[in-house]
Amino acid sequence: MGARFRGHNRNGLRRWVTTCRITDADPSRRVAYEVTAPLGVPLSRWQYDTAPTAEGCTVTETNWVRVPLWFIPQSS
Template sequence: MPTATTGEARVQIDAAPLSVYQLISDITLMGEWSPECYRSEWLDGATTAAVGARFWGHNRLGVIRWRRDAVITAAEPGREFSFTTLNPKGREETLWRYQLRPVGGGTELAESYRFLWCSIASRIAELPLPRDKQLRRGIQETLERIKAVAEQK
């Protein structure tokens, strides 16, 4: 059955990698630029990005709403921020990764996703929805919004 498996988009930002990293690693800001994740909140007393820190991502797609646990898998200031979403039973589902690279006086920011596991029910639910196109469009929109915010600072 078809399902989105990987996707990536890139953007050039006129801001230093560390400044961009500070934005993307503050998960409480994600709702400001993601078309799907409208709110995120730290769990277990975490307040900043660190490997192993957990958070909830609150998502919506039309009238459908859901929440996913996520655990940070990389937190390298100015270089990489990534996390894996977990299904309700704790199984890893999707790896989301932001990679930063200095380019001239700014930053190339890449956002990518890779499905690690997808339930049969989710695959069936995706049959009438162009999930792959929607995710790819979403990451490009997210990057453009991050760029706008980063270049205003």
């Protein structure tokens, strides 16, 4: 845990880079990471939980938005 990786994102012509930090790494159970924008602005947390089933496993994806209100662009 604590390992970091760079995320590359795009939305149409917009492209940006984020820094991600692994917060949970439990093999066969959970992996999660937190995403920050440049200057350390928190953006989100992504979590993937797995559970065994008779056919294999289920994966549950959860996302928490952590963006501060001042960071969200205001529409006019």
